[in-house]
Amino acid sequence: MLQEPGDIEAEFAQIGVKRVVKKFLTFRTPGPFHFPKGKGFGDSPDAPIVLPSWLSEEDVNYYASKFEKNGFTGGVNYYRSIDINSELTAPWIGAQVKVPVKFIVGDLDLTYHIPGTKEYIHNGGFLKDVPLLEKVVVMEGAAHFINQEKAEEINKHIYDFFQKF
Structure with a gap:
């Protein structure tokens, strides 16, 4: 069962869709992704995000426009349903x-x-x-x-x- 938007979507809304997209696409830390509740990405919301050569502002704007239209709930629901996915795929273990x-x-x-x-x-x-x-x-x-x-x-x-x- 899919869930309605929740806490994480509310935090993303406060940060702004474009910044969230930039942060996800430029994340290059080889370790677990850390998103402390209520603290965004843990950096200043005004800190500049330098785009790598393979990612343009036009690309970011395109992706952000899609998430502005549909939100992040679909993607987040994948992680919310990890246990259900494991149960459904159990026959193929x-x-x-x-x-x-x-x-x-x-x-x-x-x-x-x-x-x-x-x-x-x-x-x-x-x-x-x-x-x-x-x-x-x-x-x-x-x-x-x-x-x-x-x-x-x-x-x-x-x-x-x-x-x-």
């Missing part, structure tokens, strides 16, 4: 992915730094669950939005991978 795979992640991606993730990826757990894993690529200097941050490199990896078939 232990199932293997049996298609060729090339896995690409940024070294600054916060999901790569969740405790146990690197060990799982690099010490055999991932290969056990994905037996046709052909390659793991950890892109240096890239965070969660690698398709934007390193577009040419990602396109080359995808193209080269598909050429095998």
Whole structure:
């Protein structure tokens, strides 16, 4: 069951959609995302956010316009329903992915730094669950939005991978 907007959406509204979008897209701290209740992103609301070369003000304005129209509740509800998602996918625990795979992640991606993730990826757990894993690529200097941050490199990896078939 989806929930109505709650506390986090109210905090995002106080911060402003455009600033929230900028903060999420420029987050490059390899560790858990920290959003202390009532303290926004923990920085001054007036602190400038420097956009990287791959992200323009026009891009930010586009994304912000979509979130201004629809809000953040849909995305936030994914995390609110983690337990339900786990229950619904329980029948597939232990199932293997049996298609060729090339896995690409940024070294600054916060999901790569969740405790146990690197060990799982690099010490055999991932290969056990994905037996046709052909390659793991950890892109240096890239965070969660690698398709934007390193577009040419990602396109080359995808193209080269598909050429095998």
